[in-house]
Amino acid sequence: MPVPLLDISRQHQPILQELGSVFSRALETSRFIKGPELESLETEFADYCGTRHAIGCASGTDALTLSLIALDVKPGDFVITTPFTFFASAGSVVRAGGIPVFLDILPDSYNMDPDLLSGWLQEHCAVTDRGVVYRSTGTRVGAVMPVHLFGQMADMDRIMSICDEWGLPVVEDACQSVGARWSERRAGSFGAAGCFSFFPSKNLGALGDGGMVTTDDPDVAARLISLREHGGVGYIHAEVGFNSRLDALQAGFLRVKLARLDDWHEGRRRNASFYSRAFRDLKEVITPVIKKGAWSVYNQYTMRVRDRDRLLEHLRNSGIGCAVYYPLPLHLQQCFKCLGYGEGDFPASEAASREVISIPVFGELTEGELAEVAGAVRSFYEA
Numbered sequence: 001m002p003v004p005l006l007d008i009s010r011q012h013q014p015i016l017q018e019l020g021s022v023f024s025r026a027l028e029t030s031r032f033i034k035g036p037e038l039e040s041l042e043t044e045f046a047d048y049c050g051t052r053h054a055i056g057c058a059s060g061t062d063a064l065t066l067s068l069i070a071l072d073v074k075p076g077d078f079v080i081t082t083p084f085t086f087f088a089s090a091g092s093v094v095r096a097g098g099i100p101v102f103l104d105i106l107p108d109s110y111n112m113d114p115d116l117l118s119g120w121l122q123e124h125c126a127v128t129d130r131g132v133v134y135r136s137t138g139t140r141v142g143a144v145m146p147v148h149l150f151g152q153m154a155d156m157d158r159i160m161s162i163c164d165e166w167g168l169p170v171v172e173d174a175c176q177s178v179g180a181r182w183s184e185r186r187a188g189s190f191g192a193a194g195c196f197s198f199f200p201s202k203n204l205g206a207l208g209d210g211g212m213v214t215t216d217d218p219d220v221a222a223r224l225i226s227l228r229e230h231g232g233v234g235y236i237h238a239e240v241g242f243n244s245r246l247d248a249l250q251a252g253f254l255r256v257k258l259a260r261l262d263d264w265h266e267g268r269r270r271n272a273s274f275y276s277r278a279f280r281d282l283k284e285v286i287t288p289v290i291k292k293g294a295w296s297v298y299n300q301y302t303m304r305v306r307d308r309d310r311l312l313e314h315l316r317n318s319g320i321g322c323a324v325y326y327p328l329p330l331h332l333q334q335c336f337k338c339l340g341y342g343e344g345d346f347p348a349s350e351a352a353s354r355e356v357i358s359i360p361v362f363g364e365l366t367e368g369e370l371a372e373v374a375g376a377v378r379s380f381y382e383a
């Protein structure tokens with residue numbers, strides 16, 4: 001029996017009528033851009049995340065890019081992030097005019113290592129009247145961007161206390177972790193800005209592209225509202241911005257889905273714990289490590305395994321959907337050669353790229369399908 005990595009149509013089946021009425025309403029009112037549907041989603045989303053503001057935009061990539069600019073990252077500034085993540089984490093830094101500085105991940109959670117962050121700042125940086133600068137070149141450090149990978153948040157207590165001490169703004173890349181918690185607080189509620197993606201495969205997916213930024217700071221919120229519409233208010237432009245809006249139609253679909261998001265998280269968490277029990281005795285498989293304080297929403301169920309590429313082939317031959325997120329860390333991407341990193345610079349990220357594999361974890365998997373996936377993994381190592 002084949003099992004897909006993700007089947008969103010199963011999630012949509014029970015809400016087809018509600019999604020349809022969003023579409024009908026949009027046609028009736030002809031409010032396609034902004035309007036009450038977007039405003040309601042922004043209020044509900046801010047409420048869900050526990051922040052004062054939420055500002056819709058066109059994608060998670062734009063959420064990151066606009067946030068960096070809104071937090072005054074200037075052309076040529078460093079932005080500190082990790083190399084084992086989706087491309088957009090660092091791509092957005094470059095699009096905002098910044099220069100990514102990579103720090104290696106924690107090998108168990110794949111997230112930013114607070115010790116490496118504080119060590120790097122202490123070794124290389126100083127606080128000056130221009131803010132935090134890299135001592136040897138005078139380059140300003142504009143922001144720190146922890147990524148909450150696969151549905152699990154980075155250690156935001158420690159990262160925030162380090163960044164507060166240095167006076168560095170934090171942009172959370174929460175694109176994979178809507179609803180995830182650290183110390184009972186949701187992703188996006190710690191940093192100066194939290195960035196979300198509504199790409200269809202994320203836990204809260206639109207029927208197309210979409211993104212959102214959360215913040216508690218009214219000035220940052222106002223700057224984001226201006227930046228997403230060409231940097232202006234009422235045809236008066238203080239700066240050159242973007243065209244990055246969230247359609248009313250997508251906002252309406254997302255409101256229907258946000259109301260069910262916590263139930264969907266429970267499905268993913270149930271499936272994850274099934275696998276983690278099923279693989280407990282396999283010494284070749286390391287199941288996801290959830291840190292104390294973290295509550296994961298399992299955007300991916302990502303294991304670290306022996307013979308990864310052969311397992312991948314075995315699962316594919318058995319009709320089991322699976323994928324490698326991510327096969328090449330960002331510091332080794334051709335487009336970032338100019339940053340001067342090389343093989344061996346970030347051993348934990350490079351090892352993760354060689355050893356990880358993600359298997360189906362979406363909430364609507366049947367018991368039969370879960371057993372099928374677990375059986376296929378077990379049969380590979382028991383053979």
Ligand SMILES: *Cc1c(COP(=O)(O)O)cnc(C)c1O
Nearest residue numbers: 059060061086088089175197199
């Ligand atoms: C999906 C994702 C993004 C980008 O979101 P888009 O909506 O596809 O632009 C950024 N960072 C991470 C970690 C992501 O997973």
